[in-house]
Amino acid sequence: xxxxxxxxxxxxxxxxxxxxxxxxxxxxxxxxxxxxxxxxxxxxxxxxxxxxxxxxxxxxxxxxxxxxxxxxxxxxxxxxxxxxxxxxxxxxxxxxxxxxxxxxxxxxxxxxxxxxxxxxxxxxxxxxxxxxxxxxxxxxxxxxxxxxxxxxxxxxxxxxxxxxxxxxxxxxxxxxxxxxxxxxxxxxxxxxxxxxxxx
Amino acid sequence: xxxxxxxxxxxxxxxxxxxxxxxxxxxxxxxxxxxxxxxxxxxxxxxxxxxxxxxxxxxxxxxxxxxxxxxxxxxxxxxxxxxxxxxxxxxxxxxxxxxxxxxxxxxxxxxxxxxxxxxxxxxxxxxxxxxxxxxxxxxxxxxxxxxxxxxxxxxxxxxxxxxxxxxxxxxxxxxxxxxxxxxxxxxxxxxxxxxxxxx
Numbered sequence: 001x002x003x004x005x006x007x008x009x010x011x012x013x014x015x016x017x018x019x020x021x022x023x024x025x026x027x028x029x030x031x032x033x034x035x036x037x038x039x040x041x042x043x044x045x046x047x048x049x050x051x052x053x054x055x056x057x058x059x060x061x062x063x064x065x066x067x068x069x070x071x072x073x074x075x076x077x078x079x080x081x082x083x084x085x086x087x088x089x090x091x092x093x094x095x096x097x098x099x100x101x102x103x104x105x106x107x108x109x110x111x112x113x114x115x116x117x118x119x120x121x122x123x124x125x126x127x128x129x130x131x132x133x134x135x136x137x138x139x140x141x142x143x144x145x146x147x148x149x150x151x152x153x154x155x156x157x158x159x160x161x162x163x164x165x166x167x168x169x170x171x172x173x174x175x176x177x178x179x180x181x182x183x184x185x186x187x188x189x190x191x192x193x194x195x196x197x198x199x
Numbered sequence: 200x201x202x203x204x205x206x207x208x209x210x211x212x213x214x215x216x217x218x219x220x221x222x223x224x225x226x227x228x229x230x231x232x233x234x235x236x237x238x239x240x241x242x243x244x245x246x247x248x249x250x251x252x253x254x255x256x257x258x259x260x261x262x263x264x265x266x267x268x269x270x271x272x273x274x275x276x277x278x279x280x281x282x283x284x285x286x287x288x289x290x291x292x293x294x295x296x297x298x299x300x301x302x303x304x305x306x307x308x309x310x311x312x313x314x315x316x317x318x319x320x321x322x323x324x325x326x327x328x329x330x331x332x333x334x335x336x337x338x339x340x341x342x343x344x345x346x347x348x349x350x351x352x353x354x355x356x357x358x359x360x361x362x363x364x365x366x367x368x369x370x371x372x373x374x375x376x377x378x379x380x381x382x383x384x385x386x387x388x389x390x391x392x393x394x395x396x397x398x
Binding site: 047057 | 242245246256258259261262265266269273362365367368378379380381382384385388
């Protein structure tokens with residue numbers, strides 16, 4: 001089966017509509033989607049940014065919020081601008097990485113819905129605990145695993161891997177032949193590529 | 200008839216595929232497309248950039264060149280990376296602004312083809328003269344009009360207007376109700392919006 005990696009960051013605005021769309025688009029093309037949570041912080045830091053570029057460059061930020069609002073309206077999904085922006089996504093990313101397979105995908109989708117659909121603070125253990133319980137995962141156990149030294153190190157390694165393979169933003173789809181496609185608006189093209197590279 | 204503005208910069212990489220696609224996409228939706236050449240320089244300068252962000256941030260540059268190569272290959276159009284990048288687009292923008300209607304659109308398309316399809320230096324008067332002649336426009340007359348004080352001032356005003364209405368990059372489509380859509384990948388959405396806002 002063809003496969004592709006979906007690299008996403010919980011604080012990333014365009015990762016929200018992308019996460020909602022990616023699973024169905026991949027399935028329709030017979031592509032197995034591997035969910036790979038990571039952090040943009042180290043990638044932004046390498047470019048000299050210590051904040052979201054949407055905050056550093058307010059004109060781009062204003063454009064992005066309106067564009068995202070239109071995108072969500074066209075999809076018929078709720079949209080709430082998180083305050084503050086960006087949300088701290090470290091704990092959510094650690095939890096997602098500690099989960100496997102369908103639990104990781106389900107948890108990730110629910111985190112995005114909580115953050116950008118309902119405006120909930122995703123850095124809060126209470127928010128994440130509630131999302132975990134909703135996914136049928138034991139919150140205490142999942143948070144304990146998420147904060148283990150091994151899992152913390154694994155997330156660091158994922159961030160280094162993202163930079164190494166040429167990921168410059170989120171969401172990105174990376175195909176098995178090493179192509180990187182960046183942005184919610186590249187999902188179809190990326191998954192078409194992944195499907196045609198099969199076998 | 201519904202209309203929409205197509206804001207483009209000759210040095211902008213993604214304006215190349217967008218310029219090739221925009222006319223047919225607009226016509227298919229019954230949207231009259233108004234070609235508005237401008238310069239990104241003042242907008243970048245307002246963000247503290249004195250060069251293309253694709254040069255300032257090499258990782259983003261590497262991604263963009265590969266992405267553009269894939270985009271052009273999928274469209275079946277030639278692609279040559281201009282050297283140096285970005286090309287100085289001032290004279291080409293002045294010439295385009297001094298032309299009207301279909302001559303402006305035809306000239307602009309040919310400049311993009313020369314620059315990104317054949318790798319020609321678009322800051323050269325010889326390149327622009329040849330493009331003008333190919334469009335059935337008298338090169339000497341067009342260049343003289345382009346470099347008149349009135350036309351230089353008009354281009355400055357266009358750049359100020361772009362910033363004022365929220366244009367943050369090129370290409371952008373701006374609808375009559377003030378929506379800004381940025382990027383080659385937003386053309387369809389923007390022109391759908393323009394078509395539905397009609398009447």
